[in-house]
Amino acid sequence: MRNMKPIIKRFISYITIDTESDPTSDTTPSTSKQWDLANKLAEELKAIGMSDVSIDDNAYIMATLPSNVDHKVPTIGFISHFDTSPDFTGANVNPQLIENYDGKDIMLNKEEGIILSPDYFEDLLLYKGQTLITTDGTTLLGADDKAGITEIVTAMEYLINHPEIKHGEIKVGFTPDEEIGRGAHKFDVEKFGADWAYTMDGSQIGELEYENFNAAGAVVKIKGKIVHPGYAKGKMVNSMYYASEFINALPRLETPEHTEGYQGFFHLTSIDGKVEETTLQYIIRDHNMDKFEARKALMKKVTEDLNTKFEADIFSITITDQYYNMRQKVEPVMHIVDIAEEAMTSLGIKPLIKPIRGGTDGSQLSYMGLPCPNIFAGGHNFHGRYEYVPVESMEKAVKVICKIAELTALRSL
CATH class of the missing domain: 3.30.70.360 (Alpha-Beta Plaits)
Incomplete structure (x- = not known):
């Protein structure tokens, strides 16, 4: 895995830290090992040049990218969670890099005969010719939602290094314990200070969701x-x-x-x-x-x-x-979905607007006063040994974040 792209290195540095949450625990975060990644993320946000980086007593991380325009622009946010599901172990993740995927079976683990096959997981064929990151068949990968975190940090770094891209103030938030339904429980919406936000926690490239169960x-x-x-x-x-x-x-x-x-x-x-x-x-x-x-x-x-x-x-x-369907809270401000849809379309990504057959931090946050649709992070087959993520999907998600920031500023002229 030499000469890896920075986005791959960043993603692997996150997924190799075990952050499995525990539904039987009454602490926040529910496992002390979540602090290992939380503290790393806080330091990394400072290192790339984010402002007002904070991590509270419950491991909620927030940071700000200041506006670089003179006119008034709505403050938007991007949110992801750093815990992984207790459904399957996230310890000792050993990722495999499959370059120029040929559309055939992928041997995840020869000793145990574990195969990732397009005969069963048809979505694999969408990514023929791309670079996939998979498990070794013995753990989950952690793309849910460390892919989302990777994309947000990478997008913020890109915007900092490219001030010619005009944007308003952007807030970043990373949460513990989303996988056990507590990701938004102690999220300080007032402190976050965004007019609206997006969770980068969807699956297939193009997903854009504002309805959930x-x-x-x-x-x-x-x-x-x-x-x-x-x-x-x-x-x-x-x-x-x-x-x-x-x-x-x-x-x-x-x-x-x-x-x-x-x-x-x-x-x-x-x-x-x-x-x-x-x-x-x-x-x-x-x-x-x-x-x-x-x-x-x-x-x-x-x-x-x-x-x-x-x-x-x-x-x-x-x-x-x-939790409740966030549609009720998002429909009155549908322009926030329209901006995300326009961002994808302008980048040649076909928006897949569909209901989430599950929950999301965005649901609770929407009812807490922060309307929060969900955008793809790129991974597939979450919570198990067959999880994978195409690198190109993560790269596209980075571009979507940057384009949303740009369009929000342009619409406010």
Whole structure:
């Protein structure tokens, strides 16, 4: 990997630092190792010439690129997260560089027979002839969202070194714990001081998103009674059998593996069962608020109906809203999406405007007063061993950031 482009070196320097977050922790950041990259990023922002660089007690990083124009320009921001998903290990990442990709299978790990194949991951064929960065098959890569961080830092450095590109004040923000749903929880919107922002946290080149799921989590508890199995007739209540009644009462085809686009779902994420008590963990998702509320109501009704059926308070449910569709907050200021779309089009990138089938820091931030659409960072197959990112997509994202800054200044003349 000699003579690597600076953007590749920067990206690799980030992904080789383990920043996996932990949903069982109540600290911020949720893991102390996130500080390793957070402190590095703060120092790097200072080194490239950013102003007002700060890192707070919860590892939230902010910095400013001052305006280089005389007229008034809206202050915009770019935001990414530095933690990686606990779904798959992010320790000891050993990236592979695939130059001039030939469109064939990529052997990630010969010893374990792990192959990244376009027969299964068709998007690979979009990047034939390009340079890909992959895993070695034993870890995730961390392009979600260290590609986004790489692009933001690289864009800021480029703007600093090219003052002929006119722009207003630009804010940069890097957050911990996005992967466990807490990335915006302690984000100081007032301190950040932007009129609007963009998260660089999408996938395929061209993605531009301002809609996401409404989201809730549900915990269903089923009570049982433990009795010696030799003397259990008429006495034992096996909560695990009753749990299957709840699972089967929900629409079987309204699950992630059977839905796409704007279709919502119920997703059973875990079962923890013993005879005496079983706990089901669900997530509930829908883009439409009315349908979202209907899904929550259905789960409550199933709980009530099953208690009636078995003539006992066996089932209980707790539902907690997690985040909402940012479309409601972005639509009144759609010019911020239009600017991003124009930036992509002017660079020869076809905008892919579609709903996010998930969440984003931008959703919470939009409801906190910072409208925040999402832009591609370039990676694919997040949260697992098949994750990869084309270098050319990261380079294009850098150009999009710079062009958004330029267009915002031009529109304000």
